[in-house]
Amino acid sequence: MTQFDSTIREKLENFDSPVADSVWQRIEMELVEENNNKVLGFYWMAGLLVIIGITIGAFLYFGGNSEAQEIQTASTPAEQVDEADNNIIVTDSYIMTTKSIETKDSSFIKNMKALSKK
Amino acid sequence: MTEHISERQLISKCIAGDRMHQKRLFDMYAGKMMTLCLRYGRDHLEAEDMLQEGFVKVFRSLNTYTFKGSFEGWIRKIIINTALNKVSKKYISNEINNLDNIEPISADYTEILSMLSEKEILKIISDLPEGYKIVFNLYAVEGYSHKEIADLLGINEGTSRSQLAKARKLLQNKIEAFKKVSL
Numbered sequence: 001m002t003q004f005d006s007t008i009r010e011k012l013e014n015f016d017s018p019v020a021d022s023v024w025q026r027i028e029m030e031l032v033e034e035n036n037n038k039v040l041g042f043y044w045m046a047g048l049l050v051i052i053g054i055t056i057g058a059f060l061y062f063g064g065n066s067e068a069q070e071i072q073t074a075s076t077p078a079e080q081v082d083e084a085d086n087n088i089i090v091t092d093s094y095i096m097t098t099k100s101i102e103t104k105d106s107s108f109i110k111n112m113k114a115l116s117k118k
Numbered sequence: 119m120t121e122h123i124s125e126r127q128l129i130s131k132c133i134a135g136d137r138m139h140q141k142r143l144f145d146m147y148a149g150k151m152m153t154l155c156l157r158y159g160r161d162h163l164e165a166e167d168m169l170q171e172g173f174v175k176v177f178r179s180l181n182t183y184t185f186k187g188s189f190e191g192w193i194r195k196i197i198i199n200t201a202l203n204k205v206s207k208k209y210i211s212n213e214i215n216n217l218d219n220i221e222p223i224s225a226d227y228t229e230i231l232s233m234l235s236e237k238e239i240l241k242i243i244s245d246l247p248e249g250y251k252i253v254f255n256l257y258a259v260e261g262y263s264h265k266e267i268a269d270l271l272g273i274n275e276g277t278s279r280s281q282l283a284k285a286r287k288l289l290q291n292k293i294e295a296f297k298k299v300s301l
Binding site for chain 1: 135137140141144148149150152153156157166169170173174177178227228231232234236239240243257258259261286289
């Protein structure tokens with residue numbers, strides 16, 4: 001480095017040039033904007049996580065229930081053997097049978113009561 | 119009245135986003151960094167843009183400052199890199215001139231130079247052609263070596279030496295012209 005270079009360096013190295021107030025205002029605006037973007041980004045991320053959480057929760061809940069139903073249904077003997085339509089018939093006949101048993105029982109009780117009165 | 123605060127405390131407050139302390143840090147170094155930007159920029163507006171962009175980078179990367187070496191030097195480096203990204207390096211021609219024809223600057227010019235004000239020297243430097251200005255600033259004022267300049271600008275060392283010699287010659291002519299006008 002020459003003496004010429006050193007003189008320039010000495011003169012300029014610590015020299016303060018005036019700075020317009022608008023420069024800081026622009027820097028501040030950029031920093032505020034950046035901060036807002038960070039906050040917005042945080043809310044977006046939080047929202048996204050909530051949606052993902054709800055979706056996974058719903059999948060596990062409903063998916064899990066339908067699986068349980070499937071297991072329960074599969075263990076019913078009538079359904080294991082018969083077609084869907086037949087199941088209804090089987091169920092209906094079961095109800096009818098139950099009713100007829102109830103009817104038979106009540107008439108038997110009535111008859112017994114009548115005999116005991118005699 | 120401003121409270122006394124250490125450099126470390128000031129930096130911590132700035133990292134935490136304390137706007138008042140960020141402004142304080144800016145006020146501490148803005149003047150010196152503006153001088154730096156005026157040396158690289160084509161005009162005052164471009165220098166202000168460099169300063170603004172540079173300080174935003176300073177605040178963004180404050181958490182990476184390791185407290186090794188001078189803090190001012192760290193800021194200076196960021197501002198120089200910002201300035202170099204903004205100026206067009208295409209003006210630096212890769213031709214290597216014969217440096218034998220360029221005479222060394224005589225002591226007379228150094229004496230005239232010492233009589234000039236900082237503002238006048240700034241004006242003379244900022245009026246240099248883009249390529250000369252960048253190399254002269256990096257070598258003579260910032261203290262970079264030709265090897266560092268070559269790596270930084272993607273040119274060879276010979277080009278850096280050549281640009282520096284031509285910058286000095288041109289500065290010499292400008293100082294002479296300046297002296298004639300002022301007399």
